[in-house]
Amino acid sequence: MSQLNTTATDKDKERADKVRQKFRHFRILIIGRANAGKTSILQKVCNTTEEAEIFNSEGEKVRML
Ligand SMILES: Nc1nc2c(ncn2[C@@H]2O[C@H](COP(=O)(O)OP(=O)(O)OP(=O)(O)O)[C@@H](O)[C@H]2O)c(=O)[nH]1
Numbered sequence: 001m002s003q004l005n006t007t008a009t010d011k012d013k014e015r016a017d018k019v020r021q022k023f024r025h026f027r028i029l030i031i032g033r034a035n036a037g038k039t040s041i042l043q044k045v046c047n048t049t050e051e052a053e054i055f056n057s058e059g060e061k062v063r064m065l
């Protein structure tokens, strides 16, 4: 079985730059049961190992325990 290649090529980065220029803001919904890998997907998409900052509908930062 073939492996999914997750390494971004120069062409991928070029495309991503174009999307970033066109859309200044966007929303991503990641939904799944506890421990499914939601945070891991978000970190991969954002190319980071940082923890996500979460804000409520009033714009106040939510502290995760
Ligand atoms: N085998 C495997 N493990 C994964 C994968 N993605 C994440 N994990 C592991 O699964 C565990 C949970 O990942 P998280 O990204 O924290 O999951 P989550 O959905 O954010 O968890 P909660 O926020 O607690 O609901 C971690 O130990 C990850 O390393 C994957 O694709 N394969």
Ligand SMILES: [Mg+2]
Pocket (backbone or CB within 6 Å): 038, 039, 040
């Ligand atoms: Mg999580």
